[in-house]
Every structure is written in structure tokens, then in C-alpha cells.
Amino acid sequence: MGVHIQLGDISAEVVRKDIKHLHLNVLPPMGKVRISAPRQMQLNTIRVFAISRLAWIKTEQRKMQAQPRETPRLFLTRESHYVWGKRYLLKRVEQDAAPSVELGHNQLVLRVRPGTDEVRCQEILDGWYREQIRQVAPALVHKWSPALAVEVARLFVQRMKTQWGSCNPVARNIRLNTELAKKPPECLEYIVVHEMVHLLEPSHNQRFTDLMDLHLPPWRHWRKALNELPVRHEDWAY
DSSP, X not given: OOEEEEETTEEEEEEEESXXXXXXXXXXXXXXXXXXXXXXXXXXXXXXXXXXXXXHHHHHHHHHHHSOBXXXXXXXXXXXXXXXXXXXXXXXXXXXXOOEEEEOSSEEEEEEOTTOOHHHHHHHHHHHHHHHHHHHHHHXXXXXXXXXXXXXXXXXXXXXXXXXXXXXXXXXXXXXXXXXGGSOHHHHHHHHHHHHHHTTOOSOSHHXXXXXXXXXXXXXXXXXXXXXXXXXXXXXXX
């Protein structure tokens, strides 16, 4: 756990890491502020940096707090679910067999054992969404590796509460959020490119922006789309 600093009425968590530069993140769902800082950097220096970005922090928090939320999922027939940006109506089928998920023309068929509760239904569907990303993402990494002249050592897909993706520039690993399988395919490609560019430039500085502009000019459009699409209903815990 890190320490916290106050920026007026905003509390920011400071996490010490073996890095050279400060990294500032505003995290969903409600805009928690997290600052990654070099281990030896003085707290006052970190505070001055954060104050200089206060206007940006407040803008990002307002965006996140205004973003629409999905209603809690009950996994009942005719409930709306999304796959690759398209809306499907759930069809729940109870049978005494192994659970499965099947995508039809306009239906998402969820087969579960009789009496399966919402938590287990969510686990089954999360696993299916994870598999959709695993089937698509490696081809995107393969596509962009020569263009960016970077190699990804390992690709992970997991449920993430505060990020669409992340990377470890030292280990050259990339992690993708399972929830991306609900968004348009271009959103997944944007996040893949975003994280691969971070292997070249770990911070969100001008060099990072220039690389994104060079290789994926519409990236701002897809970032905006991700920020405007409904996000999963969660009892978010920090």
C-alpha cells in the first residue's frame, strides 16, 4: 500500500516503484488518483507535480463519474448483453450438463445447471469473454509487432477493475481486460497498440502521443468511445 497526499479536496495515493519518472493515473469507476513515483523522490516534489496536473485530474474525474453504468446483471432470458459492441438478448437454458455459452444471430445462449446463481453465471460468462479476447488478441500483437518494432514476451487476459490494459516494460508482458470483448473490436486494437507503445515509451509524454499519432491516427476516437460506452456494474473496492 502507498501513502496518501491531499490536493485540496482530492486524495491521491502515492505508490513507490523502481521507476525513473512519475506516472499519474485517474482510475475508474469514480476517478481515484494514483501516482507511481521513484522510490527516493521526496513527497513534496510529488505533490508539486500533482498540483500542476490538478485541472486535468478534475476533468478526468468528471468524465468517469458521468459515464453510464450497466444495471446489475440477473442473467435472465431477454436481458441485454454486449459482444464486440453489438447488443444480444440473453437466452438462459437450464439443463443438467456442463455450463456453456453460445453466440447466435441475435442471442447469447447461456446454458447452466438448474438453480445456478448470479455469481456463478457471471463467472461462466466472464470465462467466455476471456476466451474471446484470447482468440483475437494474439493476431493483433502479431500484426503490430513489426510495425512498432517491439516484441511482446507474454500476453495475459484477465478481469481488471481499474484499467483496460497494462504492461510491464521490463518483462515485456501485456495484460488486457476481459471487458474489452464487450466493446467494438477497434477498441481492443487501440488498447493493444496503446500497451505495445508503452513498451517503447512507459509514460504518457509527448513521445508516447507522437508514436500513437504516427501508428494509429484514430486512437483518440477509440479512447473517447471507451470512455463513453457503458461500463460494468460493480461494487468497486479499492
